[in-house]
Amino acid sequence: MSTSTLPTSEPPAFLTDVLGPARPGPRLNSDEITRPYVTLTFAQSLDGKIAGKAGKQLILSGRESMIMTHWMRTMHDAILIGIGTALNDNPQLNTRHLPPRSSNEERYHLPRPVILDTHLRLHPECKLLIxxxxxxxxxxxxxxxxxxxxxxxxxxxxxxARIIEVTERDGKLLIPELLRKLRSLDIRSVMVEGGSEVIGSFLAEAPIDREDGVLSSIVDTFIVTVAPIFVGDDGVGYGTGLSGDQIPKLQHIRTEVIGKDTVVAAKPSL
Ligand SMILES: NC(=O)c1ccc[n+]([C@@H]2O[C@H](COP(=O)([O-])OP(=O)(O)OC[C@H]3O[C@@H](n4cnc5c(N)ncnc54)[C@H](O)[C@@H]3O)[C@@H](O)[C@H]2O)c1
Ligand SMILES: Nc1nc(=O)c(N)c(NC[C@H](O)[C@H](O)[C@H](O)COP(=O)(O)O)[nH]1
Incomplete structure (x- = not known):
């Protein structure tokens, strides 16, 4: 475990080490042709909650780890959330917590926002569209x-908005098909930010993708920020309903203390 002081002009070494030179650069997964590199990331309390009562958005991350998350955004082609998060948080999914760039510096790379919205409930005046x-x-x-x-x-x-169709099952869009489609649209890396149901779906898909007979996981890297706070039982958790067999086994990569938070990076162990 190590402690980070964040650099101001480039992504922290923790991220470049864990994700590799994610942008631009070689992809790390062997099936890069059929799907993008997937990073599943979120912030949670010590008691495993990602939001407060009735989904109330919580600031769990401290300033330093929030900046780390925004650096992570610059390292991916796309950032994916579910419609629950889009409606609840009205997010911007940009890099506004990073230090401003001067006019002669290259702008931060902004990831493409991707929203899983089975029934098209997104508000036309949400911040993403504005x-x-x-x-x-x-x-x-x-x-x-x-x-x-x-x-x-x-x-x-x-x-x-650009609308893209994917097959639905029980109200949920099929993740493997979605990833193939994103890859065909030149998305080579996706940062999945949540919320609860989306994290659950990616966890459920994570252990093994047997579609083409190759054993691999649909998630390449997990990066979880743990904040020193308890939320309580009325908060929103994730992965509920998944059994031990369904949940991926992890290989620990690195743990970093960033400000008051602990950030854990792991990869699925196949
Ligand atoms: N702490 C964090 O890092 C973090 C990050 C993001 C969101 N959140 C919180 O999560 C909460 C929202 O979570 P949620 O579960 O209500 O909504 P969600 O964002 O997970 O969206 C879920 C919805 O997306 C749609 N969807 C389509 N295909 C899907 C698929 N394959 N799998 C899952 N969903 C699919 C469905 O309509 C589903 O109801 C908010 O309270 C938000 O603040 C926390
Ligand atoms: N890293 C992190 N720390 C937190 O304390 C917290 N609450 C989130 N939550 C993420 C969040 O709830 C959704 O991803 C937002 O919807 C993003 O919104 P912004 O783009 O920042 O406006 N993420």
Whole structure:
């Protein structure tokens, strides 16, 4: 375990070590042709909660680890969340916590926002679409099922969203198909930020992807920030309902103390 003081002009060594030169550069997974590199990341309390009562957004991360998370955003082609998070938090998914760049410096890479939104419930005036229209954010890609309302589709397209269809099962979009589609659209790395249901889906997919007969995990790296706080039983957890067999076994890569938080990086052990 080591303690970090964050550099101000480049991603912390912790991230470049753990993720490799994620952008641009060689991909690390062997099936890079069929899916992007996937980093599953979130912040949790000591009692395993990612949000407060009724999903109330909590600031769990301290300033330093939040900056680390924003550096992580610059290292991925796309950042993926579920519609629950989009509606609850109205996020921007940008790099606003990083130090401002001077006019002669290259701008921070902004990841492509990707929202899993089976029934197209995203608000046309959400910050992601407003930022896109004002030129301060990238065009969000909204992933839905073919049964989503054509009216909602037209409204979101008018508001600037790109709509992409993926097969749905029980209200959830199929993750392997989604990843293949993203890769075909030149997305080579995805940072999955949550929320609870999305984390659960990626955990459930993580152990083994047998589709092409190759044993591999759909998640390449887990980066979990643990904040020194208890939330209590009425907070929102994740991975509930997954048994020990379904949950991936981990190989520990590195643990870093960043500010008041502990950030754990692991890879699935196959
Ligand atoms: N602490 C953190 O790091 C962190 C990060 C993100 C969100 N959050 C919190 O998580 C909460 C939201 O979580 P949530 O579970 O309500 O919503 P979510 O963001 O996980 O979105 C879930 C919804 O996405 C859609 N979806 C489509 N395909 C899916 C698939 N394959 N798997 C899962 N969902 C799919 C479904 O409509 C589903 O209901 C908020 O309270 C937010 O503040 C915390
Ligand atoms: N690293 C981290 N520490 C936290 O304390 C916390 N609450 C989140 N949560 C992430 C969050 O709930 C969603 O990813 C937001 O929706 C992102 O929103 P922004 O783009 O920052 O506006 N993440």
């Amino acid at each position: 930022n896109y229209k004002s030129g301060t954010g990238r065009r969000p890609w909204v992933i839905c099922s073919s049964s989503a309302s054509p009216l909602n589709r037209a409204t979101l397209e008018k508001a600037g």
